[in-house]
Amino acid sequence: MLNITIIAGARPNFVKVAPIIKAINSSKSNGNSIDFRLVHTGQHYDKKMSGSFFDQLGIPEPNANLAVGSGTQAEQTGNIMVRFEEELLANPCDIVLVVGDVTSTMACSITAKKLNIQVIHVEAGIRSWDLSMPEEINRMITDSITDHFFTTSELANENLRKTGVKEERIHFVGNTMIDTLLSQRPHFLKPPVWDELGLQENEYLVMTLHRPANVDEEEKLKDLMDEIVKHSNELPLIFPVHPRTAKILNNLGVSHPRLHMVEPLSYLEFNYLVEKAKAVVTDSGGITEEASIMNVPCMTLRDNTERPETMELGTNELIGTNPDAIAPAMEKLFSGNWKEVQEIPMWDGKTSGRIVEKLLEIYG
Structure with a gap:
């Protein structure tokens, strides 16, 4: 045995x-x-x-x-x-x-x-x-x-x-993350925020931020958030946010009618939102993999990645942590020039x- x-x-x-x-x-x-x-x-x-x-x-x-x-x-x-x-x-x-x-x-x-x-x-x-x-x-x-x-x-x-x-x-x-994603995809759950905000497929952005380099440098975080809101083409921004990050954002006075900071979501609820989103803005490695397989444009607010296959064959673009990088990335997204996923081996x-x-x- x-x-x-x-x-x-x-x-x-x-x-x-x-x-x-x-x-x-x-x-x-x-x-x-x-x-x-x-x-x-x-x-x-x-x-x-x-x-x-x-x-x-x-x-x-x-x-x-x-x-x-x-x-x-x-x-x-x-x-x-x-x-x-x-x-x-x-x-x-x-x-x-x-x-x-x-x-x-x-x-x-x-x-x-x-x-x-x-x-x-x-x-x-x-x-x-x-x-x-x-x-x-x-x-x-x-x-x-x-x-x-x-x-x-x-x-x-x-x-x-x-x-x-x-x-x-x-x-x-x-x-193995993709094993789970593909087996659970038929079971994704619509989260309450979908109906509460009247969301429509391809008509909103999903955000996640948790890395200290992004959320602990307060002025940089404020600048990033301001740029994302400013250049998001009037679309709603759904941000499942850790309470610690929410507190920092509240202290910084980051708020906007289109920015919806919601409680962290379950796996099935979160991926329901990602699958139907116009794009994802994140600093997570795993989300870049899931977004790529679902062919959802993904902007990663990091200066490096341990998952380069999501960039070479997936939908992920590493745009860095400089707030000035947000505008050109959003322009590329909304002009319809974002790349599509190719087959990722295995x-x-x-x-x-x-x-x-x-x-x-x-x-x-």
């Missing part, structure tokens, strides 16, 4: 592990000797991550919740490691599978390796080369001790090769099946 401990620490992690769990259960029902234990580190408490979230994505309730909560980077890392070590000693496994690049990914990888348990990293090898981002440090450390690397792109493969990773440990399988909804097959081949 191949026993896998799967780690998730924040909502995007659960979106990535949901199809892997489904593929494991499918493989098990077909007679393969494989099982899993799902561990939620509790790194992020998200009130939208309720029982309905798990039900919608077909995720079982976690077998364990380490409930580490918030804290500094060091506090979170230390607490996760202490509690995950206790979890592994009480519930031994053959391999630990981590996804993405949150603190839990790094902390659980280190803990597993120190107990001589092999680590599998799903979404390995992606790089922004920006060490001011905690996620980049998490990615680099995790990949430095990973045993098998499951990658989303050929560029990620190349990044790993350059660090000396042997070819037989690199497995190009695709993107982003076909079948990634998780490939992962489970490869795990059974390696460890079965």
Whole structure:
């Protein structure tokens, strides 16, 4: 029996592990000797991550919740490691599978390796080369001790090769986030804001901002918001906003009749809005992937990205963090000159099946 401990620490992690769990259960029902234990580190408490979230994505309730909560980077890392070590000693496994690049990914990888348990990293090898981002440090450390690397792109493969990773440990399988997106697309839910604001398809923009470089520099944030409102062609702007960011915006006096700051939305509600939007303005990596696959124009307010395939083959444009970049990007959008998505290799909804097959081949 191949026993896998799967780690998730924040909502995007659960979106990535949901199809892997489904593929494991499918493989098990077909007679393969494989099982899993799902561990939620509790790194992020998200009130939208309720029982309905798990039900919608077909995720079982976690077998364990380490409930580490918030804290500094060091506090979170230390607490996760202490509690995950206790979890592994009480519930031994053959391999630990981590996804993405949150603190839990790094902390659980280190803990597993120190107990001589092999680590599998799903979404390995992606790089922004920006060490001011905690996620980049998490990615680099995790990949430095990973045993098998499951990658989303050929560029990620190349990044790993350059660090000396042997070819037989690199497995190009695709993107599990896209597995979830494609399987859940028929089930997207219309959020209440749709009818409340009388939204119409292709007649509004969706925004998300959360990175410190954008939301902590207050004057820059105000300038960005002013430029987005000014050049958005009189369309409504729907901004599901973290309470912390909302407070900063309120303190700055950022308000406009067309700017609608709403509560954070569930996965199915948010993607309903993205799918029908004229465009998305974001600083999130995952949203650039989802918007690309749904062929929705995406403007990313960052100076770098760890997902260049969303720019080369998707609908994403990296416009930077300078407010002066907003006007030309909006002009390009509204003139109808935005690029369309091309086929992104292996982003076909079948990634998780490939992962489970490869795990059974390696460890079965």
